[in-house]
Amino acid sequence: MSIDKIIQKLKLQIKIIQIQLAILLLKQKLTIPNLDTPKKIILHHGGGWLDFNGVNEYHRQKWGFKSSLGYYAGYTYFIERTGKIFQARRDNEEGAHTRGQNKMSIGICLMGNGCEKDFTPEQYKALENLVTLKRCRYNIPISEIYGHNSFAATLCPSPPLEKWISKVKAG
Numbered sequence: 001m002s003i004d005k006i007i008q009k010l011k012l013q014i015k016i017i018q019i020q021l022a023i024l025l026l027k028q029k030l031t032i033p034n035l036d037t038p039k040k041i042i043l044h045h046g047g048g049w050l051d052f053n054g055v056n057e058y059h060r061q062k063w064g065f066k067s068s069l070g071y072y073a074g075y076t077y078f079i080e081r082t083g084k085i086f087q088a089r090r091d092n093e094e095g096a097h098t099r100g101q102n103k104m105s106i107g108i109c110l111m112g113n114g115c116e117k118d119f120t121p122e123q124y125k126a127l128e129n130l131v132t133l134k135r136c137r138y139n140i141p142i143s144e145i146y147g148h149n150s151f152a153a154t155l156c157p158s159p160p161l162e163k164w165i166s167k168v169k170a171g
Contacts, residue, residue, distance in 0.1 A: 031065055031066070031067050031068065031089070031093050031094050033068055033089075033090040033091075033092045033093040034092070034093075035092045035093065035094060035103055035104070036092070036104070037091075037092060037138045038091055038092070038104060038105055038106045038134070038138050038140065039104045039105065039138075039140065039144060040101070040104060040105045040106075040140060040144035040145070040146060041105065041106045041108060041131055041134060041135070041140060041144065041145045041146070042097065042098045042101060042105045042106070042107050042108070042146050042147070042148055042150075042151070043108050043109075043110070043127075043145070043146070043147050043148065043157045043161055043165060044075065044097060044098075044107060044108065044109040044110070044147075044148045044156050044157055045109065045110050045111075045112060045113060045114045045115075045119075045156055045157050045158045045161055046078075046109055046110065046111050046112055046113065047113050047155075047156060048112075048113060049111070049112060049113070050111070051080055051111060052073065052078045052080060052086040052088075052111070055073050055075075055078060055109070055111075056071050056072050056073045056088065057072070059072040059073050059074050059096070060072035063096055065096060067088055067089040067090070067093055068089070068090055068093055069087065069088060069089060069090065071086075071088040071089070072088075073086075073088035073089075073109075074088075074089075074095050074096025074097045074102075074107065075088055075089070075095060075097050075107040075108065075109040076088065076089045076090075076091060076093075076095055076097075076106045076107045076108065077106070077107070077108045077109070077130060078108075078109050078110075078111065079108065079109070079110050079111060079123050079126045079127055079130070080111045080123075081111050081112060081119070081120045081122070081123060082120075082122055083120065083122030083123055083125060083126040084126070085126050085130060091106055091134070091137075091138070095107045097109070097148070098148055098151050098152065099151070099152065100151060101151055106134055108127065108130060108131070110123050110127065110157075110161065111123070113158065114157065114158025114159065114160040114161050115155055115158045115159070118160045119160060119161065124164065127164070128168075131145065131168070142168065142169055142171075143169065145165055145168060145169065146165070147161060147162050147165055149162075
């Protein structure tokens, strides 16, 4: 058998394995970290007062897609009111936070409803540090930081967070 035929046979076997893996992942509703590096950061607020565990359970019941880290939350990161950051998905793993943008973005959600009560100083500090870290790591321009409402008709991320985004973009 020629080397070309062996290579073709190996390529075909790899393709079959990829298809089998995709079928398995869909049956188990798993996501895997297989995307290019993120190109943008999209900010959200929770809209309610669920902590990370509450959001994770809500997303498990609503969508049921489990990340490679073992969580169901659709955001890449979640910041509780204490400033504690939870990572629900890897940075290069498809999220479930902004329709049409999940394969190219990092989704960061702040616990709470900024329309009712501003976020805490601890949340803002954690957000600033996280955004700076991710921008530097992936060379994301400051112009590529958005609120969820840039892509959908929603009140998210709320006026206080929109003000924060404007301030960051203004320098």
